[in-house]
Amino acid sequence: MRLQDRVALITGSARGIGRATALAFAAEGAQVIVCDMDAAGGEQTAADIRTAGGRALFVQVDVTDRASVDALVQAAQAHFGRIDVLVNNAGVLRDRSLLKMTEQDFDFVINVNLKGVFNCTQAVAPLLAAQGSGVILNASSVVGVSGNYGQTNYVASKAGVIGMTRVWARELGPKGVRVNAVAPGFISTEMLAGIPDKVMEELKAKISLRRLGRPEDIANAYVFLASDEAAYITGHVLHVDGGAVV
Numbered sequence: 671m672r673l674q675d676r677v678a679l680i681t682g683s684a685r686g687i688g689r690a691t692a693l694a695f696a697a698e699g700a701q702v703i704v705c706d707m708d709a710a711g712g713e714q715t716a717a718d719i720r721t722a723g724g725r726a727l728f729v730q731v732d733v734t735d736r737a738s739v740d741a742l743v744q745a746a747q748a749h750f751g752r753i754d755v756l757v758n759n760a761g762v763l764r765d766r767s768l769l770k771m772t773e774q775d776f777d778f779v780i781n782v783n784l785k786g787v788f789n790c791t792q793a794v795a796p797l798l799a800a801q802g803s804g805v806i807l808n809a810s811s812v813v814g815v816s817g818n819y820g821q822t823n824y825v826a827s828k829a830g831v832i833g834m835t836r837v838w839a840r841e842l843g844p845k846g847v848r849v850n851a852v853a854p855g856f857i858s859t860e861m862l863a864g865i866p867d868k869v870m871e872e873l874k875a876k877i878s879l880r881r882l883g884r885p886e887d888i889a890n891a892y893v894f895l896a897s898d899e900a901a902y903i904t905g906h907v908l909h910v911d912g913g914a915v916v
Contacts, residue, residue, distance in 0.1 A: 671699030672897040677750040679703040679742070681733055681790060682760030684711030686859035687809070690885035691757055691892050692716075696724035698893055700755070703746045705731040725750075733760050733786030736793075743793045752801065755896045756794045758787040758808045758831075763861055765820045776823045783827030787834065795838070799845040805896050806842070808835050808851040812911045815853060828853075832907055839905030848904040850895050855911025857883040878913020 678695045682688040684706035692702050696719040704719070704726055706712040712728040719726035729745045732738040746753055762782045764775040787808055798804025813821055814828025835851040842849055856862065856873060862882070865873070874880055891910045894900055909915060 671697075672893060672899065673755075674699035675701065676754040676896070677701045677703070677746070677752050678755040678757065678896065679705065679746055679753055679790075679794065680757040680759055681705050681731065681786070682809075683715055683757075684708040685715075686861070687854065687857060687885045687888045688757075688759040689715045690889040691759060692726070693719065693722075694886065694889035694893050695755075695757075695896070696722065696726060698897070700896075701725040701750050702727075703742075703750070703753075704728045705742055706760070707732060733789055734781040736789050739789045739793050742790075743797070747797070753794055753797055754803070755805045756790060756798075756807070757892055757896075758790050758806070760786055761809055761827075763821075763824055765824065767820050768822050771822055779823035780827050780830075783824065784830045784834075787831055791834075791838065795842060795847065798847045799842060802846040804847045806838065806847065806849040807892055807895055808849070810835070810851040810853045810907060812853050812855045812909060812915045815907075815909075816915050835907065836905050843904055848895075848900070850900070850903060850905070851907045852888060852891050852895070853907050853909045853911065854888045855883055855909070855914040857885060857888060859885060876914065877911070878916060881912065883910065883912055 678700045680692050683692040683704045704712050704716045716726040716728040729742050731742040808831050810831045811828040838849040
């Protein structure tokens, strides 16, 4: 197993990509801290891991609230004794064109998608640095590279994640900590549920593989980057987008 006995903290793991990542990490032998605002969904993910024979703990967290994040890290340490991998997966959308976007729309997305990544990383990084090893994985997006209509806030947050990933790779590399990002393309999750069928078909037509990705496609990328197979990879942004951006 590629992640045997490593302790992984995965934000936003009640559903979608985060849930798939938690299940994939557990299947590879990791002990998983499932964390999300959604208590029912998070508890279910943790229960499913335990039913399959794995070890998991659910902790409710608001990644925008530093006190909540600190409490999460303390709970993880108390339960498992250490943290080896942080997956900053939690994210939200509030799409509007520039002329229609409110300040509240902008601030909400930036606070979760960008500040939340900062909060969790700053809380966990000292532990990884002190033990001289660890992996931090951040959720960006292909639109953080290419831009996308109606997503000023989301694109800004995901472009910012790429920037922070590269800074942290430089800062934490000498301490034995690797930092990478994954840039998913269009993945079949609840975030895309409201897109009209016609628009969805047009979207698929622009993807080289002519299909949406599955949450498991992103989870597999996270597993690889967390494993020793990626031991010499840091500061990298891995696109997992089916050829949406080539």
